Amino acid sequence: MKVLTLIVLLAASSFAAFAQDQSTDVQAACGPKSASFTVKQDDSAHTPAQPEPGKALIYFIQEGGASNGIESLVTRIALDGAWVGAFKHNSYFSVSVNPGEYHACANLQSVTALGKVVAFARVTAEAGKVYYLGTRARIIGGTTRLEIEPIDVDQAKYLITSSPLSVSQPKK
16 A cells, blocks of 8 residues: 555656646746737738748748637747747748747737637757748637647748738837
8 A cells, every 4th residue: 555655646746747847848938928019010022031041930920810800919929938029910020040949939918808828839940941830819619729830831921922021029
């Protein structure tokens, strides 16, 4: 009986440590909760860019979802715990990064009746490559869900050439 109790206690403490490590990883992907952005859109024509030498380029594209007003909310994006930009109204922006693994966090800037809406993705960036992550907010069964995931290169290029560039600045 003592052995069984010891095994249960060790398993529980291991699970708690694992859950705590995962929680720390998740929190580390997003930026400070208090940060917020003003967002403007540049409607002039744009074409997809290429990365700087020795760097990778990550595009974040807000894809249109159901016309439910969610897309009008500001969605902010963080890489490894630092907010790198924000968008709204089906727009996009890009970030130049050094090669390596990045943990992306997408989060609605406003905590509304929708609650805390957040999504995560991982990107392993290689020098000279371009990555495209799409975000989409959906209401499924009365629950708001934010998604961030890689999207098809052709779809991404179409969205970049037909959508406004998002220009965001941290609010002071």
